Ligand SMILES: Nc1ncnc2c1ncn2[C@@H]1O[C@H](COP(=O)(O)OP(=O)(O)OP(=O)(O)O)[C@@H](O)[C@H]1O
């Protein structure tokens with residue numbers, strides 16, 4: 001049981017680890033900054049714990065205590081892991097396809113006044129449509145649930161990536177363009193070695209938005225017809241009023257989303273090391 | 277003789293502002309021309325036209341007899357803001373130029389050649405680094421290395437030594453002269469500078485632009501043998517006279533513009 005407490009309380013021991021820094025002033029600065037960054041977690045956790053213990057919530061409270069939730073999380077880990085894999089087989093193809101097509105078409109449109117005249121009026125209308133409205137139709141049209149979910153994730157991630165790629169290509173500095181012309185780069189070399197890297201900061205912004213959308217659409221789509229997956233896990237146990245497992249599923253999904261966003265941010269930092 | 281760069285009645289306007297008007301300059305192949313003029317007189321604009329980055333609005337602009345209609349590897353440029361690609365390392369910035377100039381050379385050889393240009397410019401320490409990590413003067417030298425690596429017979433250089441300290445500046449002036457004198461046939465160079473002494477030390481000829489609109493207000497030969505001696509430059513009376521004449525022309529142009537404004 002103490003394992004679970006450690007799991008839930010993770011930030012606290014991290015903050016109390018003594019720093020080996022030589023300078024005391026520095027050390028205190030480091031410590032207080034670490035405390036600041038976990039303070040919201042500690043307060044929320046305490047509030048959760050107090051609420052679950054002292055509020056009269058009945059036998060099967062909608063707010064299970066942190067301990068019970070941690071227990072449920074531990075018991076559900078195999079099922080959650082299988083759900084994660086199932087969700088990823090939707091998320092990864094949808095997001096990867098959206099990234100690829102979003103960047104390629106976005107850069108092409110962003111560097112051509114003509115393609116802008118052709119496609120931007122359409123993109124202005126089609127882009128803001130909430131992709132959730134496509135879900136029932138996609139499920140009806142496409143042969144499997146998985147395909148329709150991939151399609152919906154793709155649509156949701158595509159537009160922000162496309163739009164940011166267009167903006168990035170459009171914002172290309174004149175001096176880079178002049179340079180490319182002086183060097184006599186071919187159109188493809190120009191796209192690959194100049195426009196693409198120059199637009200990368202914009203592209204990563206689009207990818208971050210697209211990835212967040214992907215998770216939303218993934219979990220929503222799973223409410224409709226999945227037999228496994230993160231969103232489906234939460235819905236399933238909510239239907240059975242198994243609130244500890246439901247809350248555990250929410251926390252777990254939050255963690256997976258956070259990890260995915262962190263991974264993308266790492267890739268972004270690595271790719272944009274040259275940015276001042 | 278149609279070889280070289282020729283401007284006949286060239287004019288150019290940005291929207292409603294006439295930037296250059298009726299420019300007539302004929303630069304024979306192999307000549308080193310220093311281009312002077314007050315800030316905003318249109319020197320950069322003139323180089324952009326010669327490079328083919330912007331089309332002339334009126335008149336004729338030809339290189340070796342053929343009208344300039346777009347950029348070409350024949351005409352290398354060192355931009356005033358040196359504009360290297362910040363996502364490529366310094367050596368890759370040079371290599372991309374070599375790859376275009378000599379498509380058949382293998383990558384390893386291109387890298388080696390890029391390294392040679394960088395060493396010539398005193399940048400061996402910066403080879404694997406990125407433009408963002410360099411000082412302004414180092415970036416400028418890397419941009420010069422790239423222009424040299426293109427191997428163009430015409431070099432258009434826009435204040436290429438503006439961000440250098442005096443020692444490096446003198447070193448690079450001599451290096452540029454060396455590159456220019458050793459090449460056969462000689463490169464044609466248009467070199468923009470605000471420094472009258474530099475213009476005289478380097479150039480066969482001084483062309484001075486007046487402002488609003490940009491036009492040629494002086495076109496003078498530099499009566500000085502090569503190779504030139506840097507320290508005896510100012511002792512010579514004809515050169516002192518030339519220097520004063522150019523300086524006076526520039527001052528007068530600036531005063532006129534102030535009066536007009
Ligand atoms: N992209 C542009 N759009 C509009 N006007 C421009 C543009 N570029 C330059 N100009 C104008 O053209 C004139 C000449 O500019 P140019 O850059 O050629 O001057 P310059 O002689 O190179 O000046 P400097 O010595 O400061 O580099 C200036 O009045 C400038 O304001």
Ligand SMILES: [Mg+2]
Pocket residue numbers: 319320321356434
């Ligand atoms: Mg200029």
